[in-house]
Amino acid sequence: MILIDKMCYRSGLRYMNAEVKFAYTVVTLLICIVSRSLIAAGIVLLANGILTVKRGGIPFALYVKYMLIPLAFLLMSTLALIVNISREPLDAYAILIGSWYLTSSKVSLWFALRQIGSGFASVSCLYFLALNTTMTDILGTLKKIHCPQLLLELMLLIYRFIFVLMDTASAIMTAQRVRLGYEKLRTSLHSFGEMAAALFIRAWKRSNALYDALESRGYDGELRVLEESRAADRKEIAAVIVFEISLIFVIWLAKRIGIE
Amino acid sequence: MSKKEKSVLRAVVAFAVLFAFAPVANAMHIMEGYLPVSFCIAWGVVCLPFLAAGMISMKKKLKENQRIITLIAMSGAFVFVISSLKIPSVTGSCSHMTGTGLGAILLGPASVSVLGLIVLLFQAILLAHGGLTTLGANTFSMAVAGPFVTFGIYKLCEKCKVNKKLSVFLAACLGDLFTYCVTSLQLSLAYPSEVGGVAASAVKFLGVFAPTQLPLAVIEGILTVIIVIALETYAQPELKAVGFLKEAK
Numbered sequence: 001m002i003l004i005d006k007m008c009y010r011s012g013l014r015y016m017n018a019e020v021k022f023a024y025t026v027v028t029l030l031i032c033i034v035s036r037s038l039i040a041a042g043i044v045l046l047a048n049g050i051l052t053v054k055r056g057g058i059p060f061a062l063y064v065k066y067m068l069i070p071l072a073f074l075l076m077s078t079l080a081l082i083v084n085i086s087r088e089p090l091d092a093y094a095i096l097i098g099s100w101y102l103t104s105s106k107v108s109l110w111f112a113l114r115q116i117g118s119g120f121a122s123v124s125c126l127y128f129l130a131l132n133t134t135m136t137d138i139l140g141t142l143k144k145i146h147c148p149q150l151l152l153e154l155m156l157l158i159y160r161f162i163f164v165l166m167d168t169a170s171a172i173m174t175a176q177r178v179r180l181g182y183e184k185l186r187t188s189l190h191s192f193g194e195m196a197a198a199l200f201i202r203a204w205k206r207s208n209a210l211y212d213a214l215e216s217r218g219y220d221g222e223l224r225v226l227e228e229s230r231a232a233d234r235k236e237i238a239a240v241i242v243f244e245i246s247l248i249f250v251i252w253l254a255k256r257i258g259i260e
Numbered sequence: 261m262s263k264k265e266k267s268v269l270r271a272v273v274a275f276a277v278l279f280a281f282a283p284v285a286n287a288m289h290i291m292e293g294y295l296p297v298s299f300c301i302a303w304g305v306v307c308l309p310f311l312a313a314g315m316i317s318m319k320k321k322l323k324e325n326q327r328i329i330t331l332i333a334m335s336g337a338f339v340f341v342i343s344s345l346k347i348p349s350v351t352g353s354c355s356h357m358t359g360t361g362l363g364a365i366l367l368g369p370a371s372v373s374v375l376g377l378i379v380l381l382f383q384a385i386l387l388a389h390g391g392l393t394t395l396g397a398n399t400f401s402m403a404v405a406g407p408f409v410t411f412g413i414y415k416l417c418e419k420c421k422v423n424k425k426l427s428v429f430l431a432a433c434l435g436d437l438f439t440y441c442v443t444s445l446q447l448s449l450a451y452p453s454e455v456g457g458v459a460a461s462a463v464k465f466l467g468v469f470a471p472t473q474l475p476l477a478v479i480e481g482i483l484t485v486i487i488v489i490a491l492e493t494y495a496q497p498e499l500k501a502v503g504f505l506k507e508a509k
Contacts, residue, residue, distance in 0.1 A: 002344075002386050013447065029393055033293050033300075069388045070291040072472075077294065077447060078465040086455040106456055122293020126392060130385045138385065150315060150322075154333050155378050161337030162382070169341055188347075189479070193486025196342055196362075200487070201495045207334035211327050221326060 009133040011056040017232035018137035025129040036114045041121035050123035081112045292391025305397025314374035325410040336375040361432035364407035376403020401442040410435030433481030
C-alpha cells in the first residue's frame with residue numbers, strides 16, 4: 001500500500017497543528033527556491049531531517065530512500081544543464097569531439113550545483129509535510145484557505161477510493177503473478193491491460209453502490225466530516241517564525257560576505 | 261588510454277551506476293523545487309482557464325445528474341492507481357503510466373484537467389512524484405496539454421475513420437510524447453542554455469529524457485489499446501454511459 005500515508009499516521013508530529021506545518025513547508029520551500037543558496041539548502045535539509053526522523057520518528061533508511069526518488073530526474077536534467085555542444089570551448093571543461101566541443105562554463109556548473117542543493121532541500125520540505133501530516137488534515141487546511149468546495153469534495157472521495165482500488169488492483173495482480181502473468185514483456189503488458197480494465201469495471205460498480213449508500217443517508221453534494229482541530233501552539237508558531245527569519249538572515253549574511 | 265580518457269570513462273561509469281540505483285524513472289514529473297518561482301506561478305496561471313472550464317463543465321453535469329460525482333471521483337482514483345503501479349518496461353527499470361490519456365479518451369479532456377490536478381497533488385504528497393511548487397507546470401504538461409492532444413487526435417482519427425485500435429494507440433502515444441515535449445520546453449524556458457539559448461536547451465532536455473520517455477510513450481499507447489479493447493469486451497453498458505456523459509456536456 002502507500003507507505004507515505006501509513007507513516008504520517010504514526011508520525012510523532014501528526015498532532016501538531018496542520019496549518020502551522022503547512023505554512024512552515026510553503027515558506028521554507030519559497031525561501032529555498034528564491035534564494036537557491038547552498039547554505040540555506042544545507043540548513044533546511046538538516047532541519048527537515050531532524051524534524052522528520054527525530055521528532056516524527058520516520059526510519060532513517062526509509063527517509064534516505066525517499067530522498068533518492070527524484071534522483072533520476074535530477075541527474076538527467078543536471079546533465080542537460082552542464083553539457084553544451086559548441087564550436088568554442090568554455091572555461092570549466094571542454095572535450096573535443098570532431099570539430100565540436102562538449103563543454104560548459106564554471107558559472108553553469110556552479111548553477112547546477114545550487115540547483116541540486118536547493119532541489120534536495122525543497123524535496124525535504126515536501127516530505128516534511130507528506131510524512132507528518134495526514135491527508136485529511138491537508139484537506140482541512142485547504143478548506144480554510146478557501147479551496148473550491150467541489151474540488152475538496154472530489155479530493156476527499158478520490159482519497160477514499162484510492163485505497164479501495166489499490167487493494168483490488170494488488171489482489172488482481174497477485175492472482176496474475178501466480179499464474180505467471182508477468183513473466184515476459186508481452187504477457188505483462190497484456191496482464192496489466194486486463195487488470196486495468198477489470199479495475200475500471202469494478203470501480204464503476206463500486207461508485208454506483210457508493211452513491212446509493214450516500215443518497216440513502218441524505219447526501220446532498222457535501223460530505224461533512226468532523227474535524228479534529230488542534231489549536232496552534234504559540235511556541236510552535238514562534239519557533240517557525242524564528243527559523244524562517246534566521247534562515248533569511250543567514251542567506252543575507254552569506255551574500256554579504258560573498259559566499260553562496 | 262590516456263589519463264583524460266580514463267577520467268572520462270570513470271565519470272561515465274559512475275554516472276551509469278548512479279542510474280542503476282535511481283529507483284524510479286518517473287513519468288516526467290518536474291521535481292519539487294526545480295523551477296524558479298516566477299515560472300511556477302506563470303504555469304499555474306496558464307492552467308487556470310482550463311481548470312475553470314473543467315470545473316464549470318463538471319458542475320453543469322452534476323446539476324443534471326448528481327449521481328455522476330462518485331463516478332468522476334472513481335475515475336480520478338482509477339487514474340491515480342494506474343499511474344502509481346509499476347509497469348513493465350523495456351529497459352528493466354520500472355516506470356509508470358500517466359493514465360491521463362486513457363482518462364481523456366474515456367471522459368473528455370475538460371474533466372481530466374481537474375482530475376489531473378488532484379491526481380498530481382496526491383502523487384506529490386503520497387508518492388513523492390512531482391511537487392507542490394511545480395504543481396502548476398506539471399498540471400499544464402500532464403493534465404492539460406497531453407490530454408487535449410490525446411483527445412484531439414482521437415477525435416480526428418474517428419472523423420477520418422481510422423481503425424479504432426490504431427487511433428487509440430496514436431492518441432495515447434502522441435499525447436504522452438507531447439507531454440514529454442512540453443515538459444522539456446518548460447525546463448528549457450526556465451533554464452536556457454549558455455550556448456544557443458532556449459532552443460539548444462530544449463534539444464538538450466529532449467535528448468536526455470528521450471531514452472526513458474520514448475519507450476514509455478509506446479508502452480503507454482499499447483497499454484491504453486489493451487485496456488480499451490478489454491473494456492469494449494467486458495464493459496459495453498458502462499462505456500455507453502460514459503459516452504452519454506460526453507453527450508451530456
